Amino acid sequence: MAGERGPGCGEMNTDILIEALTKITGVRYTKPDCPAELVEKLAAKIPPRDFAMCPGCPHRASFWAIKTAMAVDDRDGIIAGDIGCYSLGAFTTGFELFDTLHCMGAGPGIACGLGSLAKFGFNKPAVAVVGDSTFYHAAIPGLINARYNGSDFLCVVLDNGATAMTGHQPHPGTGFNAAGDAVEALSIEEVVRGLGIAVEISDPFNIDETAGKIFEMTRVPGVKVLILRQLCALVAARRERKKRRVSVDPERCRGEACGCGRFCTSVWGCPGNIWDSVTGRAKIDEAVCAGCGVCAALCPAGAITVEEVV
Ligand code: SF4
Numbered sequence: 001m002a003g004e005r006g007p008g009c010g011e012m013n014t015d016i017l018i019e020a021l022t023k024i025t026g027v028r029y030t031k032p033d034c035p036a037e038l039v040e041k042l043a044a045k046i047p048p049r050d051f052a053m054c055p056g057c058p059h060r061a062s063f064w065a066i067k068t069a070m071a072v073d074d075r076d077g078i079i080a081g082d083i084g085c086y087s088l089g090a091f092t093t094g095f096e097l098f099d100t101l102h103c104m105g106a107g108p109g110i111a112c113g114l115g116s117l118a119k120f121g122f123n124k125p126a127v128a129v130v131g132d133s134t135f136y137h138a139a140i141p142g143l144i145n146a147r148y149n150g151s152d153f154l155c156v157v158l159d160n161g162a163t164a165m166t167g168h169q170p171h172p173g174t175g176f177n178a179a180g181d182a183v184e185a186l187s188i189e190e191v192v193r194g195l196g197i198a199v200e201i202s203d204p205f206n207i208d209e210t211a212g213k214i215f216e217m218t219r220v221p222g223v224k225v226l227i228l229r230q231l232c233a234l235v236a237a238r239r240e241r242k243k244r245r246v247s248v249d250p251e252r253c254r255g256e257a258c259g260c261g262r263f264c265t266s267v268w269g270c271p272g273n274i275w276d277s278v279t280g281r282a283k284i285d286e287a288v289c290a291g292c293g294v295c296a297a298l299c300p301a302g303a304i305t306v307e308e309v310v
């Protein structure tokens, strides 16, 4: 039941907020009459839409690199996800990468537990995936536990320099506090080194190098941290104009015959990669492409080109 302060658990919605605000402010409000059958009818008319990550989102590249490393490793690694915009790693848009997804901080806890099972014959690599905000909020206890108890797992920190899911609020790595004042940022790598845990950093847009690092680090005993650092596409777009123009060479694009069946549009799935049904070739939606260039690195035909814009 929603009280004046809202419910003590569960999720907020507009009805709960309106009810609380009308009680606090005394404003009269009549909820529009919208029968359940009408809602159902209208919902049936909405075209189905999958969750989507932004064009140029570094998480898409990070997920691809982790998936690639796990496929090469061939031990059927277990990926424990966590809470943030990167929770989309549990769904189609994130290549269904995550095997588990629970509350904030659960990823390192679960991976720590799995990484302690070698004595029972468990030999799969365990990987936890957390965002930078989650790292400061809830991942550190799991890392301490793993370090203290000698667990074997890799914690991948997707450091996009933002608390992107909830509205870009500051966190200890952003360099500004809740009042908007500039403060000294707390370095993730220094915190990790301070815990006596090995740490490496990679750029997720460099898929090959990142996948290679993940592959190597999951083969080393003990707890390790890999920071995948690349700015949230929304923050990057606000800070600077796009510096690269990306296009598809229709002569080189394999079209329907592309190895993975239009790999860029049907598998990779960046909203900037679109399909031209007239020519039967892929193309780039210049209006939304962020110029990250990752699709160009992944195209099996080398048909996507990246040009620096001066
Ligand atoms: S370069 Fe490719 S992957 Fe990057 S934003 Fe543009 S279309 Fe998407």
Ligand code: SF4
Binding pocket: 248, 252, 253, 254, 255, 258, 259, 261, 262, 263, 264, 265, 281, 282, 298, 299, 300, 301, 302, 303, 304
């Ligand atoms: S991945 Fe390359 S070859 Fe395949 S459809 Fe896209 S542009 Fe064409």
